[in-house]
Amino acid sequence: MCGKCCGKSEAYLKPFEDIMADFEGKESDLIPILQRIQAAYGYLPEDVIRELSERTGIFVTKIMGVATFYSQFRLEPIGEHTIRVCFGTACHVNGAEAIADALSDELKVPVGGTTPDGKFTLESVACLGCCSLAPVITIDDETYGRLTADKARDIIRDMYAKEGAK
Amino acid sequence: MKIVIGLGSCGIASGGLKVKEEFEKLLSANPNAGAELAETGCMGMCYKEVNVEIIEDGGRSTIYGEVDAERAREIFENHVLGGKPVEDYVVRSSYGENEHDAFFNGQYRYVLDRCGKINPESIDEAIAAGAYRGAEKALKTMTPEEIIDEVLKSGLKGRGGAGFPTGQKWKFARAPKADQKYIICNADEGDPGAFMNRSVLEGDPHAVIEGLLIGGYAIGATEGYIYARAEYPLAIKRLKIAIAQAEERGYLGKNVMGTGFDFHLHIKEGAGAFVCGEETALIASIEGQRGMPRMRPPFPANRGLFGKPSNINNVETLAVVGRIIADGAEKYTTLGTEKSSGTKVFALAGKVKRGGLAEVPLGTTLRDVIYGIGGGTVSGKPLKAVQMGGPSGGCIPADLLDTPIDYDTLAATGAIMGSGGMIVMDEDNCMVDIARYFLTFIQSESCGKCTFCRIGTRRMLEILTRITKGEGQEGDIELLEELAMQIKRSSLCGLGQTAPNPVLSTIRYFRDEYEAHIRDKKCPAHQCKALIRYEIHEDKCVGCTVCARKCPVEAISGSAKKPHTIDQEKCIKCGICKSACRFDAITVD
Numbered sequence: 001m002c003g004k005c006c007g008k009s010e011a012y013l014k015p016f017e018d019i020m021a022d023f024e025g026k027e028s029d030l031i032p033i034l035q036r037i038q039a040a041y042g043y044l045p046e047d048v049i050r051e052l053s054e055r056t057g058i059f060v061t062k063i064m065g066v067a068t069f070y071s072q073f074r075l076e077p078i079g080e081h082t083i084r085v086c087f088g089t090a091c092h093v094n095g096a097e098a099i100a101d102a103l104s105d106e107l108k109v110p111v112g113g114t115t116p117d118g119k120f121t122l123e124s125v126a127c128l129g130c131c132s133l134a135p136v137i138t139i140d141d142e143t144y145g146r147l148t149a150d151k152a153r154d155i156i157r158d159m160y161a162k163e164g165a166k
Numbered sequence: 167m168k169i170v171i172g173l174g175s176c177g178i179a180s181g182g183l184k185v186k187e188e189f190e191k192l193l194s195a196n197p198n199a200g201a202e203l204a205e206t207g208c209m210g211m212c213y214k215e216v217n218v219e220i221i222e223d224g225g226r227s228t229i230y231g232e233v234d235a236e237r238a239r240e241i242f243e244n245h246v247l248g249g250k251p252v253e254d255y256v257v258r259s260s261y262g263e264n265e266h267d268a269f270f271n272g273q274y275r276y277v278l279d280r281c282g283k284i285n286p287e288s289i290d291e292a293i294a295a296g297a298y299r300g301a302e303k304a305l306k307t308m309t310p311e312e313i314i315d316e317v318l319k320s321g322l323k324g325r326g327g328a329g330f331p332t333g334q335k336w337k338f339a340r341a342p343k344a345d346q347k348y349i350i351c352n353a354d355e356g357d358p359g360a361f362m363n364r365s366v367l368e369g370d371p372h373a374v375i376e377g378l379l380i381g382g383y384a385i386g387a388t389e390g391y392i393y394a395r396a397e398y399p400l401a402i403k404r405l406k407i408a409i410a411q412a413e414e415r416g417y418l419g420k421n422v423m424g425t426g427f428d429f430h431l432h433i434k435e436g437a438g439a440f441v442c443g444e445e446t447a448l449i450a451s452i453e454g455q456r457g458m459p460r461m462r463p464p465f466p467a468n469r470g471l472f473g474k475p476s477n478i479n480n481v482e483t484l485a486v487v488g489r490i491i492a493d494g495a496e497k498y499t500t501l502g503t504e505k506s507s508g509t510k511v512f513a514l515a516g517k518v519k520r521g522g523l524a525e526v527p528l529g530t531t532l533r534d535v536i537y538g539i540g541g542g543t544v545s546g547k548p549l550k551a552v553q554m555g556g557p558s559g560g561c562i563p564a565d566l567l568d569t570p571i572d573y574d575t576l577a578a579t580g581a582i583m584g585s586g587g588m589i590v591m592d593e594d595n596c597m598v599d600i601a602r603y604f605l606t607f608i609q610s611e612s613c614g615k616c617t618f619c620r621i622g623t624r625r626m627l628e629i630l631t632r633i634t635k636g637e638g639q640e641g642d643i644e645l646l647e648e649l650a651m652q653i654k655r656s657s658l659c660g661l662g663q664t665a666p667n668p669v670l671s672t673i674r675y676f677r678d679e680y681e682a683h684i685r686d687k688k689c690p691a692h693q694c695k696a697l698i699r700y701e702i703h704e705d706k707c708v709g710c711t712v713c714a715r716k717c718p719v720e721a722i723s724g725s726a727k728k729p730h731t732i733d734q735e736k737c738i739k740c741g742i743c744k745s746a747c748r749f750d751a752i753t754v755d
Contacts, residue, residue, distance in 0.1 A: 026454070027453065027454040027455075028452065028453050028454040028472075029454065030454035031434075031435075031437050031451065031454055032434075032435065034437070035396070035435060035437065065456055066454070066455070066456055069439060069456040069457065069613075070436075070437035070438050070439050070457070071437075071438035071439065072396055072436075072437040072438035073437065073438075087358065087607075088358035088359050089358045089359030089515070089516065089553060089556070089587065089589045089603070089604075090358075090359045090515035090516045090521075090589055092358075092600075092603050093516050093517060093589060093591055093595050093600070094516070094517070098740055098741065101738070101740065102718070102740070105718060125397065126356065126358050126440065126607065126611075127356075127357070127358035127359060127360070127361075127397075128179075128397065129175060129176075129355075129360075129361040129364050129397070129398070130175060130176050130179045130212075130361075131212070131359055131361055131513060131515035131516075131521065132176060132212030132213050132215070132515055132521035132522055133176065133179055133180065133212075133215070134515065134516075136179070143178075143179035143180075145179060145180065148745070149718075149740060149742055150716070150742065153718075
């Protein structure tokens with residue numbers, strides 16, 4: 001029934017159990033619980049959502065409704081590194097699109113996609129709030145500001161050079 | 167001597183932590199330097215991050231800009247050890263005037279008073295600088311009615327955008343009798359291009375907590391929530407620290423300051439939905455639902471969070487409440503204009519020379535902010551327009567720059583005060599493209615509840631997209647206007663009702679630009695890719711081959727020392743060649 005989790009044993013659900021210990025499981029806990037699950041698993045795995053539903057009595061449809069409404073939640077695993085291209089107004093007027101195009105071309109994935117080697121996920125965000133550094137991207141927790149298309153390509157090439165071949 | 171590093175998100179993004187590390191290293195290598203390291207929030211000069219302030223024992227201050235590890239070493243060597251400031255990097259100094267002084271001189275820092283001065287993670291520094299004075303006065307010497315009266319007298323209006331009188335809102339929430347009420351801080355700063363609230367939360371979290379405490383006492387709420395954007399991890403971290411400290415000191419929790427009033431504060435992290443800035447959607451989100459607005463009435467003051475009377479205020483509104491009570495309403499009314507009292511914080515960004523946080527008394531003109539504080543455009547090219555109010559606001563053209571910033575005058579221009587985003591655009595920015603940009607945002611953030619917002623904005627976006635692609639048709643402008651009016655009239659919440667504003671205001675002031683796209687198939691700002699062409703001028707090209715090597719799609723060919731040509735079929739119009747050419751041989755039309 002529950003697909004992966006039966007095969008993946010207790011160890012797989014251990015992070016989930018730890019999270020649930022911190023909550024009463026009320027409906028108003030749903031978003032914080034999903035945030036914690038995503039932080040632990042990198043995304044919202046279907047089997048964990050089913051388990052959450054069993055545990056709290058909140059219908060899977062309801063959980064999915066919430067999970068798909070908010071842009072923070074993802075239902076697919078992500079790459080090793082997440083690149084976020086800021087599309088705030090300041091970045092837009094300073095050429096965010098050219099940065100996104102360059103990254104997309106360099107990585108050969110569209111915005112929203114993950115490279116086949118699982119290294120990078122390319123995302124867009126509405127605004128990172130570092131408007132005076134526009135245009136800005138973040139790679140994981142590192143911020144890169146005042147970019148040009150060229151600089152953006154170089155950052156990726158440098159990372160590949162450091163971490164091994166494409 | 168004190169070395170203070172500005173570690174707001176901008177500062178950290180610019181490498182502030184590395185600068186801090188460098189100073190730590192220098193200090194441990196020089197234990198007799200007689201200096202201590204401290205950190206603070208955003209100093210406001212985002213365009214000069216990383217900012218480091220050296221405060222000498224006599225109180226003299228020097229602020230350095232664009233500090234990196236290397237500059238940190240120079241500053242340490244010359245100033246900290248040698249007592250001689252490194253003039254080249256100084257952006258503000260009590261030793262003398264500086265070209266950057268204009269950034270601060272035009273400002274009046276009331277809300278931002280403590281931002282960039284205190285360590286936001288130290289309640290002692292906040293208290294020493296005046297935090298919780300207002301709360302003490304309110305809870306110990308005033309009745310809730312007196313507090314509400316004082317806020318009413320101050321003329322404070324909600325700083326989130328709509329500009330509803332705060333005292334009035336509190337009065338409504340005070341009125342109903344209930345076993346439980348809630349006060350909520352809306353820290354879901356979702357407007358792209360706005361970072362005022364983030365800076366206040368990161369730089370002076372106790373001001374917001376104090377505002378919630380006073381507001382809670384005034385309306386009779388013993389529980390408070392701060393609904394913060396998940397994209398602001400540092401703000402959330404500092405809020406958590408501040409709440410724990412306030413609890414420990416008895417400013418939060420049971421029997422606050424011995425007054426018998428209980429007040430508990432919780433943080434709720436948003437999950438990425440612009441519409442949650444709307445109050446009923448925000449409430450739904452705290453309750454664990456999809457963040458969709460609902461019909462009002464009943465207003466949250468009567469039926470809000472968990473069905474109980476609730477009050478919701480913006481970060482900046484709450485951050486100033488403590489000061490209004492402490493200093494008295496009268497002081498606040500001396501700032502600003504008769505109808506719009508007080509100050510407003512703006513996030514000055516886009517193509518402006520000196521971008522950052524600017525707080526000015528209301529009534530200040532746009533020109534004073536953009537040219538006086540901001541120093542004009544960074545490119546030196548003429549300013550074309552300033553966008554205010556984010557996706558709900560509009561573009562104000564250059565010839566209206568003498569408009570005073572107050573609620574009514576701005577509304578008359580077709581823009582709005584909004585939450586404080588102020589994006590400067592120069593002549594290289596296409597206004598049709600800006601309209602399309604905001605509509606793209608609104609379209610993807612529409613919650614989908616109202617048909618006109620959900621489908622109407624999509625139809626508008628399709629029209630705008632086709633105009634920017636050179637496929638615009640006669641009648642498109644009129645169709646956009648018609649759809650806009652229908653969306654404004656038929657949407658339930660503020661997001662939908664204001665969604666067409668960026669389109670309407672650009673049509674109003676830049677209709678000729680729309681017409682150029684539609685009739686002449688030209689983009690006057692040379693931004694819409696489908697309507698432009700890059701060309702190499704034979705007489706200027708020296709055949710240096712730089713452009714050919716830089717072109718990502720190999721669209722440029724030619725042999726060395728001979729003029730090159732661009733294959734228009736292959737060209738993706740990225741503009742890299744033009745910016746790489748040192749001979750001005752490549753033009754765009």
